[in-house]
Amino acid sequence: MPLLHAEHISKTYPNGTQALKGIDIEVEQGEFLVVIGLSGSGKSTLLRCINQLHTVSSGRIVFDDAEITALKGRRLRQARSRIGMIFQQFNLIPRKTVLTNVLSGALARTPVIKSLLGMYSAEDKQKALAYLDIVGLAQKAYVRADNLSGGQQQRVAIARALMQDPKILLADEPVASLDPSTSHSVMKYLQKINQELGVTVICNLHFLSLVRTYATRVIALKEGQLVYQGAPSDIDEQWFKTIYGEDAVEVSIN
Numbered sequence: 001m002p003l004l005h006a007e008h009i010s011k012t013y014p015n016g017t018q019a020l021k022g023i024d025i026e027v028e029q030g031e032f033l034v035v036i037g038l039s040g041s042g043k044s045t046l047l048r049c050i051n052q053l054h055t056v057s058s059g060r061i062v063f064d065d066a067e068i069t070a071l072k073g074r075r076l077r078q079a080r081s082r083i084g085m086i087f088q089q090f091n092l093i094p095r096k097t098v099l100t101n102v103l104s105g106a107l108a109r110t111p112v113i114k115s116l117l118g119m120y121s122a123e124d125k126q127k128a129l130a131y132l133d134i135v136g137l138a139q140k141a142y143v144r145a146d147n148l149s150g151g152q153q154q155r156v157a158i159a160r161a162l163m164q165d166p167k168i169l170l171a172d173e174p175v176a177s178l179d180p181s182t183s184h185s186v187m188k189y190l191q192k193i194n195q196e197l198g199v200t201v202i203c204n205l206h207f208l209s210l211v212r213t214y215a216t217r218v219i220a221l222k223e224g225q226l227v228y229q230g231a232p233s234d235i236d237e238q239w240f241k242t243i244y245g246e247d248a249v250e251v252s253i254n
Ligand SMILES: Nc1ncnc2c1ncn2[C@@H]1O[C@H](COP(=O)(O)OP(=O)(O)OP(=O)(O)O)[C@@H](O)[C@H]1O
Pocket: 013, 014, 015, 017, 018, 019, 037, 038, 039, 040, 041, 042, 043, 044, 045, 046
């Protein structure tokens, strides 16, 4: 049984744009799956449908044995709490400390009044510090988030997502705002949590050189359809042109 199974999912936005057109994917526990494709091919929409930020127009998604596309209310919140997400723009609260930002990842199981007052349990604080250590930022716990570099902020976002005890982490172009060397650093931490904590990762990326270094499997979208799935090493020049178009040229990120 795969950890995640998207069956023939389609998404049409209210303005009529058909962003996904009948996608089938299975993701096994422990994979580091990278999604590639031109801008507008549907990568973000796919991730947002998986964690139900967007509802699918048709098809169904089964995650961890539950059909999340059919869940509502508390059961949907429970299922979603096992799906972490990080974004291109990090989405931290800039004026709060790094530790407070990480603790906010525990919101799903913290009573609203306690979270408003910043009253997190000692256990959650310990856990947040341990996750900051995993992403190499324990010494920055009491620094304001907006004093950190972009790469460090993305690592805080990873620690925040880990507070949910996710089974799967969705990363929507996590390095698109970062320079090349910082991009590798963030990707290495994602690889670390995949390999050492066993968190399955689905990550949208633009640069094939990163894909080749970090992905255990790749899928490619083109105009909302799945056009490739396989090993990163099997993406030869012909596949590259199928995915990105005849005129595309590969650019490396070192
Ligand atoms: N909220 C929305 N309302 C209407 N159309 C949308 C919305 N979000 C995305 N789209 C459209 O859906 C299509 C797929 O967009 P999506 O953002 O999923 O692609 P993407 O591959 O992630 O692109 P990028 O790499 O630029 O982020 C595009 O045509 C886009 O313009």
